[in-house]
Amino acid sequence: MRLTILGGGGFRVPLVHGALLADRAPGRVTRVVLHDVDAGRLRAVTRVLAEQAAGVPGAPEVSATTDLDEALTGADFVFSAIRVGGLEGRANDERVALAEGVLGQETVGAGGIAYGLRTVPVAVDIARRVARLAPDAWVINFTNPAGLVTEAMSHHLGDRVIGICDSPVGLGRRIARVLGARPGEAWIDYVGLNHLGWVRGLRVAGRDELPRLLADPALLGSFEEGRLFGADWLRSLGAVPNEYLHYYYFNREAVHAYQRAERTRGAFLHDQQARFYAGTEDPAVSALDLWERTRAEREATYMAENREAAGAGEREADDLSGGYEKVALALMRAIARDERTTLILNVRNRGTLAALDGDAVIEVPCLVDANGAHPVSVDPLPDHATGLVCAVKAVEREVLAAARSGSRATAVKAFALHPLVDSVTVARRLVDGYTAVHPGLAYLG
Structure with missing residues (x-):
């Protein structure tokens, strides 16, 4: 099986390779093709991967190329982890936003919109190429903003593009750990958008253990989200938010x-x-x-x-191990071998959340088999969460429209409608600031 990694010179690629090295089952990935626009980064990562594979029998063959069409042709799976504009672009996203007194984080608020505006056109081009050169391939998207980019690619790839994120996995693992449950034996009732979701229940042997967590201040103070949001606020919500909701609740x-x-x-x-x-x-x-x-x-x-x-202190040692590479491997195994499993993924809504249309990409538990990922029916979100999800999805749709049309006015609208941007005037200045520092936004007229 051939896996193509876009953004193959990226720093976290060795995590994916390490997971592949540990997979000894029949039908595993036997060839990895790294693609990147930066040949120097490809050389660096290829060196790391070669050292990782030293002495490992049956390690996948690794090759590298700067030719995108060559990388995609013949792929069974395409893992997309590109960063349009590089880390310099991310730093500029943060700087421009903070100068206006608003958040510049790469997936949330003004920074996320700027990142999306320059990434969506590139991701759409990739999706079109995959549809032409590798029509049977499955695309696993980790490119941020993951939900937005997955939705953009789904317009050309349908359900053959699936977004992944390690945040829900890590959150579920931490909650299970403090409740004394094994993560693999727990059903995590998680729903929302990427970086905008809530754990509303954690069921072990048919019993929801989350109320026990919310009622115990000591347990709530024993893991990262409990310290980040505070016990009182979590009890008020009756749920445990994804860590990225800290940017909204404590903006x-x-x-x-x-x-x-x-x-x-x-x-x-x-x-x-x-x-x-x-x-x-x-x-x-x-x-x-x-x-x-x-x-x-x-x-x-x-x-x-x-x-x-x-005042949440340092991260726990168990939370320093990442996790998205394990989600990617589990997803590939489930599809390639029909090893049915349940994963929290970014997929098209298909009626799962009544407040959103069927094509809206959401982040929910999915049953995965050889036919792809199928969202599990979930209970409706409470009104406060529904309002936030709908508002942010509306912003994502404006970003997609701006990327498609090249309209500066639509880009301003995307910024102005975001809950973390407090003024249309600020939105206009943000568009001016971002177009001044990002050549990739020159298309906004």
């Missing part, structure tokens, strides 16, 4: 924390990864050791500003 504190930070997250990662890629050019240096040290620092500092604002 003022989050913006202030980002403004006080010495560097934004994007600027930190830009500098950190520049050191990593430069370091791999020395043949005397172990690229794998350098990658592992860099990753440990990266994970430990994840959402540091939010944890500081909430």
